[in-house]
Amino acid sequence: MREDKSEECRAIGIIPESGLCCILADKEQEWVYIESGDVRGFVRNEDLRYGSEADQTVQERTEEAFSLAEEKIKP
Numbered sequence: 001m002r003e004d005k006s007e008e009c010r011a012i013g014i015i016p017e018s019g020l021c022c023i024l025a026d027k028e029q030e031w032v033y034i035e036s037g038d039v040r041g042f043v044r045n046e047d048l049r050y051g052s053e054a055d056q057t058v059q060e061r062t063e064e065a066f067s068l069a070e071e072k073i074k075p
Helices: 052-061
Strands: 022-025 031-036 039-044
Antiparallel strands (some): 022 031
């Protein structure tokens, strides 16, 4: 997760592979604003999995089964 919409921006958190996040804004953009646990930041759209397939996986496993982001620095 980045502080802003660029690879050059500071990494403020790390979401484990198959971790859970909520899309807050910019779903159709290259960079999407997300929240995972207590961390909010930007990730590339291509790195996210969402839609009916993701919804089904969350329903099958429940939200508690997923890892959340680990904060690295305060944004």
